[in-house]
Amino acid sequence: MDFARDWTWLHSEALWGMSAASMLLAAAAAMGTYLLLTLTLRWAQRRVRRHDEEGAARGGAGGLLAQLLAGTSQLLIVLASVLVGLGLLDLPDRWHGRVGQLWFLAVAVQIGLWGSRATSVAVQRYRQHHGVGATGQASASATLMSWGLRTLLWVTVLLAILSNLGVNITAFIASLGVGGVAVALALQNILGDLFASMAIAVDKPFEVGDFIVVGGVAGTVQQVGVKTTRIKALSGEQVVMGNTDLLKQTINNYRLMRERRIVFSFGIAHSTPADKAEQVSRTVAEIIRAVPQVRFDRAHLKGFGASSLDYEVVYIVEDPGFNVYMDIQQRINLQLLERLRALDVQLAVPVSRLQFNSPPAGAQQADVLAQAAVAGGAGRA
Incomplete structure (x- = not known):
């Protein structure tokens, strides 16, 4: 009887225009929703962590999902639970729109947090995949890409929230566009180098530590910065090149070079007999085949x-080192000199011939008469 009277009182007692029973029901629903969401999140984190530990095949996806779930905001879970409870109340019409806007705000901010965490994980794995660690050269391009993606993400979330709140963002977007064009025109050279740096990071025509030849510069890449790339030249100095200018040129990268193809030429005298000229080709082949780390190709x-x-010789050095190639070439040249002397074959020496033609007899007589006439005129003077 007392229970029935209390239940009647809960329904009859009004607070802010709502019965106490409905408010208790909304509070219970909010608490139940919070417990359900929290337990579900913890269960999901444990499950993906277990999958991450069980197998390498599913470890990558599980690890990524676990890090994304770790970015879930407890405050937003509380807000979602409160909104579930408010949905059970008989609110005035003007409050229904506010609850809907709060739902959109909570979902948008949570998506932004997950997107920001995904960006951080992606940049971290990108650095690990390309060998950029704590002891290596920091990738400025990766940092800039992370910053740019996060800025774009949160600007999009902010504009979506403002649009949901009824704010006219068309003029704001147009202002951003005009301001962006003005900034781009003022900083076009810097932005060009910035995007070139991002292109180097994504396309990777070279990396830190690679030996490259670009234009008239040959050296090792020391640093790829936001605006410039620093190369230590073979002569010892540091060459600083703008990223945009660097990508406009042809770049020879020797990092993936595993062997070196060599073509060299030499010449023997024209007076060499045909049989000895043929024997020279066989001799060159014998010399090169006897050299280790070398594959003979042809000699003609x-x-x-x-x-x-003129002879042309081609062989392959199975070591990319330039000093190794020069040692092998010197060995071949010395043995070739020795073998040519044994064959009594002389190397060709450039010869320049000057031919003087005697003038005709009539021309000589005309020159003598002209010289006599000149001499006679001088005597009368």
């Missing part, structure tokens, strides 16, 4: 020069 009498019989 290529053609007839102005003062020599």
Whole structure:
């Protein structure tokens, strides 16, 4: 009887235009929703963490999902629970719109938090994949990409929230566009180098530590910055090049070079007999095949020069080192000199011939008469 009277009192007692029973029901629903969401989140985190530990095949996705779930805001869970409870109350019409806007705000901010966490994870894995660690060269391009993606994400979330609140964002977006164009025109050179730096980070034509040749510069890449790339040249100095200018040129990158193809030429005298000229090719092949770390390709009498019989030789050095190649080439050259002397074959020496033609007899007589006439005129003077 007392219970029935209390229940009647809860329904009859009004607070802010709502019965006490409905407010208790809304509070219970909010608490139940909070407990349900919290327990579900913890269960999901434990499950993906377990999958991350069980197998490498599912470890990548599980690890990513676990880090995303770790970015869930407890404050937003509380807000969502309160909104569930408010949905059970008989609110005035003007409050229904406010509750809907709060739902949109909570969902948009949570999506923004998950997107920001995903960006951080992606940049971190990008650095680990390309060997950019705590002891290595920090990637300014990766940091800029992270900052740019987060800025774009939160600007989009903010504009969506303002639009949901009824704010006219068309003029604001137009102002941002005009301001962006003005800033881009004022900073076009800097922005060009910035985007070139991002292109280097994404396309990776070279990395820190690579030996490259670009234009007239040959050296090792020391740092790829926001605006410039620093190269330590072979002569010892540091060369600083703008990223935009760097990408406009052809870049030779020797990082993936595993072997070196060598082509060299030499010439012998024109007076060399045909049988000895043929023997020279076989001799060169024998010399190169006896050298370690070398694959012989070909040796041919290529053609007839102005003062020599020209040979072209091709071989492959199975080591990319330049000093190794030079040592091998020197060894081949010395043995070639020795073997040519044994064959009595002379290397060609450039010869220049000057030919003087005697003038005709009539021209000589005319020159003598002219000289006599000049001498006679001088005597009369």
